Amino acid sequence: MLRLENLTIQRGTQKVADRINLNLEQGKIYSILGPNGAGKSSMLKTIFGEVAYQGHIYYGTELLSRRSLLSWRKRIGYMPQDTQVEASLTALEVILLGRLDALHMHVGDELLREAAEMMEKLNIAHLAHKDVMRLSGGQRQMVMFAQVLLRNPQMLMLDEPVSALDMHHQINLLEHVCDYTRRNNLITLMVLHDLSLAAQFSDCIILLGEGKIQGLGPARQVLQPELISKLYKVDIEILYDCNGSPVIRPLRKSYKQNPRENKA
Template sequence: MLKLENFSLNRGGNCIARGLNLEFAEGRVYGILGKNGAGKSSLIRSIFGELKFCGEVSLGQERFSYQKSWKRRFGYMPQDIGIDANLSALEVVLLGDIEGLGVRVSDECLNKALEVMEYLGISSLANRDISSLSGGQRQMVFFAQVLLKSPEVLLLDEPVSALDMHHQCILLDCVRKQTKQDNLITLMVLHDLSLASEFCDEIVFLHEGSVWARGLPSEILEFSLLQDIYRVNAKIFYDEAGIPAVVAKEAILKELR
């Protein structure tokens, strides 16, 4: 169980989160949603140990620490990924096991990296220079790096922002399968509400420093919530399984009364 107790975060004099109390269970994918500036990325960066906060964060029996032992349990994929080194895509994936790398890469580690790349459908990129890849291809490579680490918790910040629909489905389906198979705790920042509904077990809406709503997509996605948070009028459609899909129709330019 990943727990946040009385969690508060301020950045640049602005309150990003105020007294949050959240629990995230193993084997479930949680979508972290909200408008721009709601604190979604800051939340997962804080959990990973990149931003200081007030309150308590714990994973199982271990309380938050800035030590490597804490970060080792997490697979973190930031929104903006850049790399200056001249490395092949396979070498970038291998960095996911940097703690276990030595002068020579073991056959076991190499085979595992190749298996992960094949699983994600990016084997053909293995020998390509990472700088020569498109943004979407790099995103898939860095996700393979995260999986190679075999984390207990996945923290993914807009993992599909640069991907086409085909690769969005591949990556998110992989996230869902790995979460169930390895009993992971997955927190994933998304902007696409329809993708969140399809691939997340629960969604958490952050708004004005607090948790505005949390629950099953089919239960909490509603017209008034989208007006309150995103200031849009939208239509919500449901497939045969009752999973909602959201289509924004127009922005609300005047204050709601």
């Protein structure tokens, strides 16, 4: 279990998190939602040990500290927003960097097999020998996701993992997140902007705003019109898909101003 106790994150004069308490359980997928500036990425960076904070962060009985930072990070598969790779490496070489601790002058057959299987599962095997700097943003994102999984993490932290992907690859990546989380009994924490995708692929929604958790629980419970409209400052309507997951639809201001004309 990952536990946050009175977590406070200060950015300049703004408290992006103010005494947040949260328990995250193994085998579950949590999505952090909220408007820009709500502290979503800051929370991931803080749990990874990149941002100063007040309070306590535990994984099991281990407390995050400067002394334990190296061993702490080894258990986390962290994929930040910026997946830019500056070095001229092939996609396969970038993925192998996920197991940097196991790399030597000669890469073993077993590790190569693991990397190849990972690329095959993610439908990016055809990119193996292409220069990663020549790939599209979406292709790079899939390569970095493969690198994260090759680390065999105990916890996944993904910051906007589908932002550069088309619909097919969004679903493909998130299905793999679900499958990997369940099979390996991980804690998975994602930042998403698409509320409808979060509703489909999350066990629990963490809705942030004004430095506080504004909603916590299943999507149908948390994603309510009044709360979403208040936080995002936009009118919405909520529909439901064939599986009962909420689909959030933002409305143009003209829909509210001229309801009769829009029905015509």
